[in-house]
Amino acid sequence: MYCRNCGNVMNDQAAICVACGVPVGKGNNYCPLCGDITDSMAQVCMKCGVNFNAYGQQKSKLAAGLFGIFLGMFGVHRFYLGYIGLGLAQLLLTLLSCFIFSPFIYIWGLIEGILILAGTINKDAKGFPLKD
Ligand SMILES: [Zn+2]
Ligand SMILES: [Zn+2]
Incomplete structure (x- = not known):
């Protein structure tokens, strides 16, 4: 900077x-x-x-990645990065399906968490780069 x-x-x-x-x-x-x-x-x-x-x-890349990996089914990493719509989608899909979909949402969050840690997803919702 x-x-x-x-x-x-x-x-x-x-x-x-x-x-x-x-x-x-x-x-x-x-x-x-x-x-x-x-x-x-x-x-x-x-x-x-x-x-x-x-x-x-700026949001922490490590925190966002770990949220995605461990709490991705609740959309926590998406809320953290400011992607409220996507976070809500993940949260509601998990809750409204009475956790039937939660394995899929879990994998979705897991993949996004890995993409965040790998630097593929490297911006928050406002376009700010994540910090290491
Ligand atoms: Zn400038
Ligand atoms: Zn100076």
């Missing part, structure tokens, strides 16, 4: 920019995702479309 204040490339885990000393998320000169220069009043990047207010709240 890029420092919003000076545009320096930073480690994703960093809390403070080593180049300018400004905490992550402070500043309004550069896009954190693509490094493009941004208007100081802009809320979204004109180049890559990321919402600056939501950036930095």
